[in-house]
Amino acid sequence: MPTRPDAVTVRAAAKVNLELLVGPRDEATGYHELATVFQAVSLTDDVTLSHAPATSLTVEGRGAEHVPTDAGNLAWRAAELVADRAGVDHADLDAIRGVAIAIRKDIPVAGGMAGGSADAAAALVAADALWGTALGADELTAMAARLGADVPFSLLGGTAVGTARGDVLTPAMVRGTYHWVFAFSDEGLSTPRVFAELDRLRAERGEQVAAPRASEALLAALLAGDAEAVGRHLRNDLQEAALSLQPRLAETLAVGEECGALGGIVSGSGPTTAFLARDREHALHIAVGLAASGAAADVSRATGPVPGARLLDNRKDK
Numbered sequence: 001m002p003t004r005p006d007a008v009t010v011r012a013a014a015k016v017n018l019e020l021l022v023g024p025r026d027e028a029t030g031y032h033e034l035a036t037v038f039q040a041v042s043l044t045d046d047v048t049l050s051h052a053p054a055t056s057l058t059v060e061g062r063g064a065e066h067v068p069t070d071a072g073n074l075a076w077r078a079a080e081l082v083a084d085r086a087g088v089d090h091a092d093l094d095a096i097r098g099v100a101i102a103i104r105k106d107i108p109v110a111g112g113m114a115g116g117s118a119d120a121a122a123a124l125v126a127a128d129a130l131w132g133t134a135l136g137a138d139e140l141t142a143m144a145a146r147l148g149a150d151v152p153f154s155l156l157g158g159t160a161v162g163t164a165r166g167d168v169l170t171p172a173m174v175r176g177t178y179h180w181v182f183a184f185s186d187e188g189l190s191t192p193r194v195f196a197e198l199d200r201l202r203a204e205r206g207e208q209v210a211a212p213r214a215s216e217a218l219l220a221a222l223l224a225g226d227a228e229a230v231g232r233h234l235r236n237d238l239q240e241a242a243l244s245l246q247p248r249l250a251e252t253l254a255v256g257e258e259c260g261a262l263g264g265i266v267s268g269s270g271p272t273t274a275f276l277a278r279d280r281e282h283a284l285h286i287a288v289g290l291a292a293s294g295a296a297a298d299v300s301r302a303t304g305p306v307p308g309a310r311l312l313d314n315r316k317d318k
């Protein structure tokens with residue numbers, strides 16, 4: 001029988017979309033068909049689960065005051081999904097009463113970096129370990145997809161191509177380490193609102209869009225470890241909509257470009273902007289330039305790719 005620890009901590013990473021191509025909206029579901037290339041980066045949240053008489057949730061760290069601490073939090077719903085599933089298979093239901101969920105955030109909230117999805121993926125892995133349900137990758141991935149389109153990638157990590165809603169994943173072959181600088185905004189953007197703004201802009205132009213496909217040139221650049229070429233091929237169809245809702249992001253992008261970034265892009269649905277650097281030193285130069293310009297509320301450096309949601313060894317944290 002699997003051991004049941006008292007508490008489990010799982011670390012999950014933020015993502016940046018190197019390419020985010022948005023196809024037509026499915027009228028039935030409201031979701032858009034995507035072709036996207038995700039990369040997990042070393043900006044992380046830690047989620048700790050421990051046994052408790054009733055379920056509770058606390059949040060500390062970057063943007064904590066904006067995070068729901070009830071069943072509206074995706075991490076809470078993730079733990080519930082595992083508990084429901086565990087109830088089906090486990091005779092000793094007493095072991096599953098409640099769970100205390102403690103989230104330590106470094107990923108910006110409503111920032112376009114899948115912070116909520118990372119917490120949900122971490123909670124799935126942590127609940128599975130805490131209750132000894134040993135669900136396996138396929139079942140965890142299916143649960144992740146029920147929670148949100150970005151949650152399966154938060155489980156997987158690395159670099160991957162996402163199709164359908166962004167939840168059908170194929171790992172991409174990548175050489176090297178990519179050095180990123182992220183500029184945060186002091187005001188979040190709602191993902192549904194950004195997609196709706198893109199629909200509005202497209203309708204205004206009478207634009208018809210075809211089913212999207214990830215670019216071969218970007219995938220070849222990643223395979224070759226050619227950061228300059230990756231920088232040239234960064235693309236985000238949501239950028240126009242994010243800029244329409246937060247016009248000052250254009251200034252942040254311009255400053256990153258002036259600092260010599262290999263490429264600059266709005267991350268996901270924004271408002272975080274992401275800049276690719278040649279190396280560590282170049283990233284520091286861009287970060288200092290962005291911070292000095294005042295064009296961003298905060299600046300952070302990170303590297304990718306990094307793994308998806310993973311258990312931290314509580315005895316000796318590597």
Ligand code: C5P
Pocket residue numbers: 030031032033034147148149150164165166191192193195
């Ligand atoms: O799946 P998730 O809850 O993360 O998606 C948030 C919102 O983003 C959806 O309600 C939808 O408005 C939009 N979305 C979309 N097409 C996708 C993914 C997300 O329109 N492929």
